[in-house]
Amino acid sequence: MTSSSSDLQTDSQSNLAAPLEVPAAAADAFNQAHTDFKAGRWAEALAAYEAALRIAPQLEVAALQRARCLVRLGDFAVAREGFSQLLKAFPGNYSGWLEAGHLCRQQGVHQQALASYSRAIALVPARFEARLSLARLLEDMGQMEAGAAEYHRALAAAGADKNRLVHWRMAKYRLERGDAARALESLRQALLVLRIGQEPIDENERAEMQMDLGDIFMRLGMTEDGHRAFERASVGTSEATLVRLADLSFRYNLWQEAQAVLRRNVELHPGSDLAHWNLAHSLAESWNMQEALEELAKAEAIAPQSGAKSMRASVAGRTGDADTALQLYKALADEEGPGSKMHSSAAMSSLYSDKLSPRQVSDLHRELFAHLGDNARSVSSFKNDKSPDRPLRVGLVSADFHHQHPVNIFMQPVLARLDRRAVEVTMYFTGVSYDEQTQLAKRRVARWVEATTWNDSQLARRIEEDGIDILLDLSGHTSMQRMSLFGQRAAPVQATFLGYPASTGVPNIDWLVADAVVAPAGSEVLFSEQLARLPHSVFCFAPETDYPYPDYGxxxxxxxxxxxxxxxxxxxxxxxxxxxxxxxxxxxxxxxxxxxxxxxxxxxxxxxxxxxxxxxxxxxxxxxxxxxxxxxxxxxxxxxxxxxxxxxxxxxxxxxxxxxxxxxxxxxxxxxxxxxxxxxxxxxxxxxxxxxxxxxxxxxxxxxxxxxxxxxxxxxxxxxxxxxxxxxWNIDQYTRDFEAALRHMWRSHCGGGPKTGAASKKKKA
The missing domain is CATH 3.40.50.2000 (Glycogen Phosphorylase B;)
Structure with a gap:
């Protein structure tokens, strides 16, 4: 995961050029690097920036851009070292200190982030970006009064002409953290500044603010207000604005509205391959396959589409051709390498195949995900109290607590009945869809952590800080999953439940919750996890909505x-x-x-x-x-x-x-x-x-x-x-059985028993 979309940059990256005084070869390398950077070719850009620096080590902007490339390549340990090298050579680089702070904050290294932002402020106290980032960090750390003070200092530094931007950015930061109420306060201040300001405001900026307002309202359960804000945002005309509005609408199950926005986008930008691509993607996601392929063809007629193979794989799967989908996803996984989400798409497709045996499906999962356990953390490195009968701290990782999703349907009644004296639940929410069911789940758990924008390092650090004993995956290889987090081990006991009807094949997932029919005696070879079998059925259907029974006559x-x-x-x-x-x-x-x-x-x-x-x-x-x-x-x-x-x-x-x-x-x-x-x-x-x-x-x-x-x-x-x-179908008994399964997992850990699915290859403490 790269920097958060709302992290402030402090200089333009679109028109950078090498200083005239550097050697011509260094300037050529730098300019090529920047061309690659703008095109998103991070590895090529990195190599070219490094070539420029070998010729001209004094080229400060190349050192900064090198560090930025490392962030975008996703190796955060190497990226932090890149910023360290930059700031050792150029200690007066404001952007370097600011962005080093962003990187440390994302990784959960709060004290280092604090130090980096403070250095940036000391260098240029009249600029607002570092002050605003520090305000955000202080709020993340729970230091609300100190955060408020720095927020006001950022406003003073920004001046009247940029106060709207400061309020707006703070609203985004707060919403990312899940603090929708405070986000609403900031955004209302931004809108007030907008109303009383004298400068003309672009209609797309107004639309973007209304989208954020709608997002906040929806998170707060103020559905009608949210819909009105999205409607006001529909006056936008830029392609980026309309695509974002469609995405937000889609998240909140406003599928028809999302497609209407994307059709308008095509009308306004008929020559844009991206306009046709985004409409095609939306149509495919809402199961309009024939029209999706027609729009994809229009996009490809304008320009090659890097995601075309993935979309065709999705269409094949959604039209019942699982084997074609599997073939395409496996090819994409091979092309994109170990970090590709296509591994999970291939795994999911294999479950539908008429041609693969159960053993072949199991072996494929192990093959696809063995790499996720490389260099994983060892079980022994966790310091949780191993008392077998003490209250348990259980973490749930899910994106799916919203209306009609099966995980939500099955888990809500369980959350309502868990014995809080025996099991304390923390939800690590990684999703983007919010509705009244999301709010209900929030009320039913001890802690709710908004983790959608967090990388694995951030999330793992928070899970350890929360002292989680058992971490439950509720997604498997479905969308918005965090299998890489589990592969690297984020808790002493890890299990998968409900979200995926098969063995995950992921190292370090210790347990899979099943029953004696879906996983009968003798089937253990099909699972990379140990089996925790519930006594009656793996799922209990206990709907909280009243569905009148038909009058069968x-x-x-x-x-x-x-x-x-x-x-x-x-x-x-x-x-x-x-x-x-x-x-x-x-x-x-x-x-x-x-x-x-x-x-x-x-x-x-x-x-x-x-x-x-x-x-x-x-x-x-x-x-x-x-x-x-x-x-x-x-x-x-x-x-x-x-x-x-x-x-x-x-x-x-x-x-x-x-x-x-x-x-x-x-x-x-x-x-x-x-x-x-x-x-x-x-x-x-x-x-x-x-x-x-x-x-x-x-x-x-x-x-x-x-x-x-x-x-x-x-x-x-x-x-x-x-x-x-x-x-x-007795949900009270089912919940007690589920609690007993959790206790069995924990006692097994405390007893030091063997663990199927242990980390592969090297381990780190």
Whole structure:
């Protein structure tokens, strides 16, 4: 992670030129370096700046730019040494002290940051940037009064013409820290200065301020005010402003508004490849695949697109072609190297593959992530009290506490019931989406730490300062994950839970929470982690929203039988389509209802209609529905008689939602976690006869259950009561079982037992 987007730079980097007095060769090297720097070619720029310095060691600006390159390359230890060399040679370099302070603050080295900012202030006391950065740091350290004093000194140094900027920047700093209330105070001051000022203000600057205001309102739960601020921001015209507005809107689930902004951006900037690219990306993320590819083609017609392969991989995965997606993501991971997020995309794609065996999927995960354990911290370096029965400090790392996300749906009831005398929870929130569910989670944990903008070093330092005993990953290889943090070990005990239905393959994740069905005895070889098996089911569905149960009557037994699936399109693999087609053939007159976000796209509907037609199923036996709100979606289960579980990636949340709404599910027990979730849920519901061991068994069970409509109706009428009587749906007991699993992990650590998934290769203290 590079410097925060709101860290102030103190000089322009766009028009730098070598001083005239340096040798021509040094000037040439410097100018080439700066061309590379502006283009984002950090390694090439670094080499050229170093070449200039070898010829002209007195070239101070090259030394500063060299340090900046090191920051952008992400090796922060080397970058700090680069600033040390710069400031030893040029101790009067204000920008060097300021940016060294930024780097130390990002790494959580507060005292060194404090010293760096103080040196910058002593050098040029009349400038405001270092004073404002010091104010930010002091607030980060909890020294609010000292921070306020430095904030006011920054305002005095800035003068009336720049006070708006100081207030605005402080608002950004405070929002990054998660202090939305104080951020609102600063931004209101900035807006006040804007209103009473005499200078004309660019419409895009006004729009940017309104976006920040909307972001603050949304974080505070003031949704209507936030929407109005975003609407005021829509008057912006610059491409950067409109793209940022679309991104913010998308974060807050305003998908239609985001796409309207990006379409306007294309209208205003029709010759911009980035305008078309951003619209294509938004369309792909909202499952409009056909139009996304059309916009991508328009972008590529203007200029080559470095992200085109990634987008095509995403489209392939989202249209059910997991093997093409896997191939493309693996190629990208190889091209981009060890730090590439494409490793996780490849891992995720492998879970959907019809062609890979469970062992091949497991081996691929280990292969993809072995490097994350290189030079990892040792378990013995942590000094936590090893008393086995003392209260535990548990940290959660997640980006996903917001409306409709499965992690939020399953974890909220647990957070509400955890025994705070036994387990103290700190949430390290790494996300960008906030809503009322985010606010609810904040109230349910002992501490909430906004860590979205933090690098791994910062976050690891804070986790140690908080004395965390057990660090839980809730993301796996899904978006906004922090697998590299876990690979380097940030706590004495680390576990993964809920967010990823497979072994992560990541070194130093010691435990995976499972149950005896998704991870049966003998399957240990498929996991790089030790297994903490819950006694009933790995997930407990206990929704906090009331979803009225359908009134299943005789008419439901007499209507044409409807099978259904509400799973996302990537799960509808060729194997799944063939299997479901066989079911439809075995049950004459039956229909299949497919509901997924993709099916608002006519291209996706036509593609899947053709896939079923190739298996002998006519279009009139299929119904396709697109996305609606969660409450409306739950009500639509009343239109389904029997749900069909996909293979090899089973339904998780969707299967439990179907059961909750009275729809039994035909499932097939596969060979690994991701393909045994359905079996776990159905066995926990004591519906063993709905679990198939083979494709032929799956078709037989579906046909048999469809034939006896009266028995099916009776089951549907009482299914929710059946679930609530089962231990797996008792959220209070589930929470106690989860606490017991945490205690088991901790006692194992205190006893010094062996740990599967230990750090590979060298270790550091």
């Amino acid at each position: 005789q008419a439901h037994a007499e209507r044409p039988l409807t099978f259904g699936s509400f799973n996302n399109v990537p799960k509808l693999t060729p194997h799944t389509v063939k299997l479901w087609a066989a079911v439809l053939k075995e049950v004459p007159g039956s229909r299949l209802l497919l509901k997924a976000p993709s099916f608002k796209d006519e291209g996706a509907i036509e593609a899947f209609a053709q896939r079923f037609l190739a298996e002998g199923i006519a279009r009139d036996r299929l119904a396709f529905r697109g996305p609606v709100g969660l409450t409306d979606m739950m009500a639509e289960y009343a239109d389904v008689d029997i749900a069909l579980d996909p293979v090899p990636y089973n339904g998780g949340t969707t299967t439990l939602q179907a059961l909750w709404m009275g729809v039994p599910v035909v499932v097939k027990a596969g060979g690994n976690f991701v393909s045994r979730m359905g079996a776990s849920f159905m066995q926990a519901a004591d519906l063993h006869d709905w679990v198939a061991e083979s494709d032929a068994d799956y078709v037989r069970i579906a046909a048999a259950m469809a034939r006896d409509r009266q028995a099916l109706l009776a089951l549907k009428q009482g299914l929710r009561e059946r679930l609530l009587a089962a231990p797996a």
